[in-house]
Amino acid sequence: MKAIALTSFGIPEALEELEVPVPAITDTQVLVEMRASSINPADVLFRSGAILEGPVADKFADQFQLPFVLGNEVAGIVTEVGGKVRHFKPGDRVMGMIPRGSYMDYVAVEEDLLAVIPESLSFEEAGAAPAVALPAWQALFEHGHLQPGQRILIQAGAGGVGHAAVQLAKQHGAYVIATARDYNHDFVKRLGADEVIDYTKTDFATQITEPVDFVLDAAMDPATFGTGLPGDIGRKNYSVIKDGGTYISVVAFALNEYPKVRGINAYFFQARANRTDFESIVRQMQENKLKIHIHEAYPFTAQGLLQAYRKSDEPTKRGKIIISKNLG
The missing domain is CATH 3.40.50.720 (NAD(P)-binding Rossmann-like Domain)
Structure with a gap:
């Protein structure tokens, strides 16, 4: 499967398309075919290498092994569930968060870090929401x-x-x-x-x-x-x-x-991802009480991510910049 990984710190051109195995899931995980993800400030700090120079660098020292995949939001379709998973089944449309690594065709996600999304919400809206x-x-x-x-x-x-x-x-x-x-x-x-x-x-x-x-x-x-x-x-x-x-x-x-x-x-505080809160957020979105503004969307390619990270550096952006498989 395709993954877009950071191969060095600094410029967005360091993002490259790689071929990697589909992740194996545990009993408590769900395999999600990623349809949309996004860029968040933490991704920008990792990509630029700025976090390596900050006071929290030691906290992330064991994670700085290149290449690695950025992104922590995911919206997509469940393709496989672990033996102990009770709230999801193949074919469910879902959104959620992972610690890092959503710029991949398939993502393994703990069950409690996901929520089902209705047909009325696009993958792009859902992929922009969690973080x-x-x-x-x-x-x-x-x-x-x-x-x-x-x-x-x-x-x-x-x-x-x-x-x-x-x-x-x-x-x-x-x-x-x-x-x-x-x-x-x-x-x-x-x-x-x-x-x-x-x-x-x-x-x-x-x-x-x-x-x-x-x-x-x-x-x-x-x-x-x-x-x-x-x-x-x-x-x-x-x-x-x-x-x-x-x-x-x-x-x-x-x-x-x-x-x-x-x-x-x-x-x-740092947000604690959990299914209950994600379900509350989905209800707010479904009832039009919350709308995540998508400033711009880019395709799931190395060039698309490069452009997205360039856009994320601009001060004029509003809301979220997303990555979508629906764009060619």
């Missing part, structure tokens, strides 16, 4: 316990996690403030934001006149990536949160060690 909708869902409802009527600031409202969070928070009855570049303001307002602030032209902290209950930070602050601690954006986030409020970051990985400020419940 952005899941952290948005868990941050807002499982960790942050967002309540109707609360005021929330969502950083990077036009990005993957941000644009999903804006929709989910608004549907839940929150007052949503989001940051985005000026050319994304109309887009973010259509998602449901009550206010949108251009963080590149003004200090968002001076524009928020009433403290917020909750900040969800999905902005890639370079200072934060280097240390894991709140940078300029993070420090300003604290300044707009009311005493005893909530500050959740999906980027500041050392936030949990940061000194407590004014009783604010601040922490970093």
Whole structure:
């Protein structure tokens, strides 16, 4: 089968098409014929080699063996199930996540990391959803316990996690403030934001006149990536949160060690993939309460992935960039 693998770190041209065996599944796994996948910030950091130079490099040291296959979202068709699998059967349309390696014709996935998708959802929509909708869902409802009527600031409202969070928070009855570049303001307002602030032209902290209950930070602050601690954006986030409020970051990985400020419940978390939450996300999508915006789609070829990663480096993208087998 075909896999598109990273053969060296740096430029997207280092992605090459390889022939590899179809993975064998265990009793608890499902074999999925991949029909769509996507690019996420973690893929970009691995592909560029930036993560090799960061403070979390040691955590991933045993994974840096080239060639390796990027991608952690998958949507497709079940072709085989393990002996202990109870929730899926061959022919099911599914979406889900794996730790890494979805840029392949067939992917072995643990049963609990998948959910069935209806015919009304395309593979492209489903393949774009897991890695952005899941952290948005868990941050807002499982960790942050967002309540109707609360005021929330969502950083990077036009990005993957941000644009999903804006929709989910608004549907839940929150007052949503989001940051985005000026050319994304109309887009973010259509998602449901009550206010949108251009963080590149003004200090968002001076524009928020009433403290917020909750900040969800999905902005890639370079200072934060280097240390894991709140940078300029993070420090300003604290300044707009009311005493005893909530500050959740999906980027500041050392936030949990940061000194407590004014009783604010601040922490970093990584999304935990599971079938129950994926099923909740699928329902939201099926009921048109959540729509994952596809900025652009590229074919499942080495050249297609090269173009997709080039596009992912551009600041003008919205939502997700996907890889689809439906494109020639």
